[in-house]
Amino acid sequence: MTLNTVAVTVDLVLLTIRSAELQVLLIRRAIPPFRGAWALPGGFVLPDEDLDAAAARELSEETGLRPGYLEQLATYGTPGRDPRGRVITVAYLALLPDQPLPVAGSDAAVASWLPVSSVSPASSESPGSSGALAFDHARILADGLERASAKLEYTPLATAFCPPEFTIAELRAVYETVWRTRLDPRNFHRKVTGAESFVEPTGATAIRDRGRPAQLYRRGTATLLHPPLLRP
Structure with missing residues (x-):
């Protein structure tokens, strides 16, 4: 559709x-513009709709x-970020545990979890190209990745x-996957257990990957990490 006002x-x-x-x-768009291209889930906010409600609705749809x-x-x-007219978007971020496979609907032909490493950076290709x-959305994704990396430094989000x-x-x-780097096991253990109320021992152990029994922890009560776990 053609837009004559700000959306x-x-x-x-x-x-x-x-x-x-x-x-x-990501969803593969089923309608113009950029039909067939991968995009972040989202859509237009309804006239009587709160932003948070619109985000939840679009994700579900x-x-x-x-x-x-x-x-x-x-x-x-x-200006020009959307070929249909003047469009301002509010981006949302969520970091989630392993989720079930999504089911495409609405204006999405396909919905799928894709490795971040397989998504082209904003500077390498024109938006919507193969x-x-x-x-x-490449810029928005890059900003989301940086926010996620930063939040792991100073919150127990991991x-x-x-x-x-x-x-x-x-x-x-988790830290190695999000930060895309290897961390020294002993140094990491010291920092995590030294951060006030980040994790707390359960008193139980478990065997992981056929190794020796390892102590189990649960999330503590901290909302901010002190001291923070800084990226290498």
Whole structure:
């Protein structure tokens, strides 16, 4: 459709860890513009709709998923970002534990979790070209990845990717996956257990991957990490 006034949309950056890879939820657009291109889930905000409600509705309509928590990432309003007219989008971010396969609906032909490493960066191709994301979604995704990496430094968010009881090695794997780097096991263990109320021992042990018994932990009461776990 052609827009004669300013319109508002919502777009969603949803990240999870599947098969030991950081993955993003994308939909393949079934309608113009950029028909057939991969894009972030999202759509137009209805006239009487709150932004948070619009984000939850679009996610449900396009993928069938309902994450419990979405946080606003940023607002994007560069002229020409949408060929249909002047469109301002409010982007949301969610980091989720391993999720079920999405079910495409609405204006999405396909919905799928894809490795972040397989998505073309914004600078390499034109939006909507083969392998690239539609609109300015590559930029939005890049901003979401940076926000996620930063939040792991100063919040206990990484525990959201773990089961209720986990080993320090499993928690380290989350950081290594999101930060895309290897971490020294002993140094990481010292920092995690030294951060006030980040994790607490359960008193139980478990054997992971046929190794020796490892102590199990659960998330503590901290909302901010002190001291923070800084990226290498």
